[in-house]
Amino acid sequence: MDIIKADTIEQYNRYFGFQTKHPLVGVVHFDRSDNQPTHKMTLGFYALFLKKTTGCIINYGKTVYDFDDETVVSFAPGQTVGIHRTEDGPTPEAIGLLFHPDFLHRTSLAQKMKQYSFFSYASNEALHLSVDERIILQDYMDKITHELNHPIDKFSKPLIISNIEVLLNYCMRFYERQFVTRExxxxxxxxxxxxxxxxxxxxxxxxxxxxxxxxxxxxxxxxxxxxxxxxxxxxxxxxxxxxxxxxxxxxxxxxxxxxxxxxxxxxxxxxxxxxxxxxxxxxxxxxxxxxxxxxxxxx
Structure with missing residues (x-):
């Protein structure tokens, strides 16, 4: 299988048929895309996927992860992810937050990205969410989507950055909870x-x-x-x-x-x-x- 390169969010959106509202940040809904073939793709940006239903399998490196209900998987720039649609499975209902490292330049979040170590976790180490936790992450993705739909002004970038940071902090909290529940x-x-x-x-x-x-x-x-x-x-x-x-x-x-x-x-x-x-x-x-x-x- 050939590996597709998506160095930019525009390239990624074009492949799946998503509309690009900002060249460096986006929120995508996979249940709204008709183009979801089996593929391998190398990403040039950060990607965090909130998955709510079954329907596909993710490969990361040599690890296979059954992309099940209420999970979050994350990828850093340069990582390769493989998506395999399950036969006769439902259309995956997933929301993806995509943001390019260039979007973080000259922000405090750029200096903090190393602390979000889950971007380098393997797919089988995905974050499993309760319903309440999923609602929280969904809410911040909705806030980011709202800003992307709003006419750009001087508040747009700071508000998007702050919402991304809060979302990532919640992921850190939920991972800490997951470590405890898997004692x-x-x-x-x-x-x-x-x-x-x-x-x-x-x-x-x-x-x-x-x-x-x-x-x-x-x-x-x-x-x-x-x-x-x-x-x-x-x-x-x-x-x-x-x-x-x-x-x-x-x-x-x-x-x-x-x-x-x-x-x-x-x-x-x-x-x-x-x-x-x-x-x-x-x-x-x-x-x-x-x-x-x-x-x-x-x-």
Whole structure:
């Protein structure tokens, strides 16, 4: 299947037969489009889809996600999404908020976009909404639509930007709620994470591949790095990176006290390429050098 490029919202709208009311922002209704073939498309803008009925399947990377009732999926510029209509299925009733990065230039929202980590979640990590939550997001999309239908004036862009930001903040809140309501599943993820962390050094992976990364563990648990990181943060109060750093420091202290290894050998065992990097890391994490730590332990 050929990949269609939609670098602009105008290109996207032309493909589906939507009217373009603003070149950098739009709200589209898929139940109003007759052109919804199976396709793959690379987007050049942010896209957030609020889906209310079944009728299609989304592919994102190697993951297939059944596009079910009351869900939100989001995509950042440069991501490729595949849409597959289900046979004899109903016309998907979905609303899409599209906004180009250029629309955010010189706004405070441009600086905040990195905090909306759900734009890099995989499709199977979609946000599942209650009816009340869907109504809230629908309301802000309606507000944006109203502004797009209003004659442009000096208030148009600030009002659209502010409504986009509030909508994204609600998505963050609802994702936080979703992490809480999936507590049993999340605990299982943390148990697997801890087991994989311990096994990373026990199996000698560190010597072969260096220091462990968030992506390594996310891949092992079959989650996107952003979703995995946010889940760990919601459950532990620490980012996945901070959690890994603390574990490295723990293993380092145990190795320094419970073995005859030199500092250089401990650094190699942990996955540090250079001993001086280990020394800096240890001093930052523990507050003293490895030598000072061992001397204090003996004293």
């Amino acid at each position: 049993e599943l999340n605990n299982d993820v943390l148990v697997r994470f801890e087991r994989l962390l311990n096994g990373y050094w026990d199996s000698g992976m560190a010597k072969q591949h260096g220091l462990p990364t968030v992506k390594y563990f996310a891949d092992k648990i079959c989650l996107s790095p952003n979703y995995f990181g946010d889940l760990v943060k919601s459950e532990t109060g620490k980012t996945a990176h901070e959690y890994i750093q603390l574990k490295i420091a723990e293993v380092a202290k145990s190795a320094l006290l419970d073995s005859n290894l030199s500092t250089k050998q401990v650094a190699e065992m942990l996955g540090f390429q250079y001993p001086q990097h280990f020394l800096r890391f240890f001093k930052k994490q523990v507050g003293c050098t490895p030598k000072e730590f061992m001397n204090d332990a003996v004293a």
